Amino acid sequence: MNNFYLTTPIYYVNAEPHIGHAYTTILADTMTRFQRLRGRLVRFQTGTDEHGEKIVEAAAKQGVEPRQYADRISHMFAETWPGLNIAPDNFIRTTDSKHVAAVQRVLQDLYDKGDIYFSRYGGNYCVGCERFYLDRELLDGVCPDHLTKPVFIEEENYFFKMSRYQQQLLDHIARNPSFIRPERYRNEVVSFLREPLEDLCISRPKTRLTWGIEMPFDNRFVTYVWFDALMNYLSGLDWPDGDLYQRFWQGPLADAQHLIAKDILKPHGIYWPTMLMAAGVPLYSHLNVHGYWKINDGKMSKSVGNVVKPLDLSKVYGVDPFRYFLLREMAFGLDASFSEELLVERYNADLANDLGNLFSRVLNMLSQYRQGVLPAVPAQKPPASQDLLALREQTLAAYQEHMQRFEFHLALTSLWAFISACNKYVVANEPWSLAKDPAKAQQLDAVLYDLAQALAWITVLLSPAMPGVSQSMAQALSLDINLGLGLRGQDMLKAGSQLKRPDPIFPRIESQKVQAKAAKAEEKTETKSNKKAKKEPMGPVPVIDIDEFARIDLRLGKVLEACPVEGADKLLKLTVDLGEEKPRTVVSGIAKHYNPQRLIGMQVVVVANLKPVVLRGVESHGMILAASDSDNIKVLTLTDSLAAGSRVK
């Protein structure tokens, strides 16, 4: 079982990516990074589901073809993932020709085999719901959702003989208790399977729907939802003949798993396995099911929610802390609440205080007492050293066990117990006291050695959840994170290597600031209606400390291009080199005071970590500093020249 295949659902393109999509995909990314760390061959697939009536409607609303519409939203999904440090190996679309071919192939096979049949049936059809209702489902003869009377429609369609595989599936689940996990979801499926299954309607006549995959044996119909959507897991592996299919699904080393949210349990826990049985394809090994994020919880959504969507919080607090929060806060399988407040709490307690501070204090002591050079392997270890090592091994075992079961929150909890033990280890040994007594130099060496090795080890175990941050941690430690040695419990840092003392990796978020932020947002929405009211009087500016100032990333930039913004008399669109891969676009309100030509080549100071904003249709990534009095605006510049991107403070 060395080849690990993990999929997310393919996301329906009737909505833009939101926190639910992000959560599933971040979990999958974390899991696949973990499996890679263990040395397994890994394939991680996500993608988009693009057919169906809703897409036709949505496209029509925007006056475009379904294909065009699907392209646009699908790209939106594909482009969201790298921004969240998510790196899928494959992005599949149900409009891909190879997917269409695979769907038609399986439909033809099952039709030939007699598992798909044609049948006429009549029923109460609710136009609003686009579905048929059984008599017992109706409320006093009307649709329970729309409260309208359904129309009786008689229609012919194709059906999949799902009922034929019901018992076989029950047997399979009985033999493989963790086929569907956590347990609660297996129970749900099993209890559903105790009732007789009805066959699955898998087609729509083209008179009602054309945006779909045509039935290979009847061109009057397209296939509806299930075969189209679920088959992506196989078509993405070039089923039936591809090497990938062999390696990741059918072969003896294959371990294929799905990850879904609980709302699509039935299609994945019942339809999909029975479809696989019918097609003679082996079943996946595990269906992993997670819960829902409740967003409208507490004040946050009211005060800040208008301004900040959950996904935008990743930009405010950092992608990796955002990932950590999602992984740690939700007990896998259960529902959880999402709010900015909870995110900040988690960030400060776990990341800033426990981990960030440990990292900082250890590297700082190494730097102060040993010039950042890692001491040699100590001949004599302090008594608590063995305990720390034992805990490390214990933690490693627990961490791996939980990760294998998708219990991310427990894996991280166990890692944090070790981080906490490291902090206790510092206090117990008091390196600052040892440093004052030259006779205790060896003891000090031993303590620092243990702590540095612990940090390296933490860095590795953290890397699946926080790939970006652990990369910079590794850099400070001169650690090659890709060695994967962390999982073997050995010391990874070489004695004598030079460690750096980095800036705080998780600067603490001041809660007062958060409150102030929320208050500001509230104020903003309130004053929006009476915009004209007044300009804010310049009251006394509150005193801030150096840390607060340090949160503003000021950089030296060189203006490459400058031109007016159409339809705005005050704005200039500037292209500024900040020493990054690509120059940035920055919009500045100085058009009345500067001729664009004069700005080109000028060195300016840019607020580099300002939240991007769209001004007159131009997206601005930063702000140019300028001084102004009642009549004039003057851009800040340098009399000498320095490299673009230099830090200003």
Added chain:
RNA sequence: GGCGAUGUAGCUCAGUUGGUGAGAGCAUACGGCUCAUAUCCGUAGUGUCCGGGGUUCAAGUCCCUGCAUCGCCA
């Protein structure tokens, strides 16, 4: 309406097959340290284990019922 899940300290959750005083983290209060991002370490509390009824020597843990929240209903 049908099926299912959940309801344990202010918050988020653990509590194995019913059995020694009901736990953890965060938040709160107090004390200690000073290497560190006003961080870390230690100590302290609080709970009609959703309500009601039942089984049992013994129930947060099993049964019935009510309430609340959530999901699914092809």
